[in-house]
Amino acid sequence: MTVSIRHLPIFDTVPGSEYGAGFLLHVEKTGYPETYDGVSTSKPELLEGVRFLTDEIKVVTSLRLGGDWVPCALCRPTSPKCQKGRLAYFPLEKTVCFVGRNCAQKHMGDAYNDAQQLWDRQSRSRAVIKRWADMQARLPEWEAFALRIKPVARSLQWMHEKLHDDAPEFALTAYDALKWTSGLIRAWEDIGVKDDAGKPILQHMELGKAEGWRFLRHDFRPLKTLQRLQATMKEAATALPVLTDSEDQETMMEIIRRGRAAFGVAKSLNDLDDEMVAARRFFATGNLRLFEAWFKSGGSPWSKLEFYRKANVIYLRSESERGAGYCNLTVLKDLDGEPPPRLEEFA
């Protein structure tokens, strides 16, 4: 089926988002992009400053007479050409047209890329604005969670710093060794059999898995992480900048940045708490005993190691190529409490 050309140079300014929304409903119902109010099918000649009014869509062409594909204003305005395309506004022509997916990019070049970038930022900032109030309604719950885990964060960070200050040798050596095996501790066991050359045959043996060993990582700073999240929440409690100009990209980028930070807070709080729950297991008596078993197996990096807990104090005496380590580390009482239930994430 061929269609007659329709030329409607009626748009002095870019149509608002409700125009694009109405177009999508119309196409979903009818399958005819070219019959929506105000849509031209004439070929736009002046492409400069083009603006997109919708995402790329796939038209359900089975709704159309004969199942024909859709004409593309840019390359084939009167006969079937495409299924996928989007609505675009051409300011120098004052028209709105449906343009096919691949040829829009081909014909428009840089103008297409500029329009795409602007459209992306508009869509993303609109999405942030739309959910900002919902996010703010969740803030008190997130703030309370942060306050509840703060003593643990402070205690763990203090213990981390104390261990690194007193026995950097131990922390660095243990972390270096464990990061390659994700905490798995292996030893070689003499099984009492000798090879042809008379050397004992050693067998690989797993002693166990060290828990919470990421506590040793040099940049483990739970309190600092928590304070950063609290600052984000403080900012999230304030209003977004008002977007008065739909092409003000600087403000859009600010809105998008703030959205990304604020919407991710609940997940970051959960992740931080998970990390702290794991770190607390590092100080368990059994975990410390595993380090001593590692040393006794002869397969550890240390030439000397004592690592045990009595009541609330951990005693460490170590020696390796890096030097000697000595630390009496108090396990602070804040670590005794139960962690709070996980937050529902806001994604």
Ligand SMILES: [Zn+2]
């Ligand atoms: Zn085309």
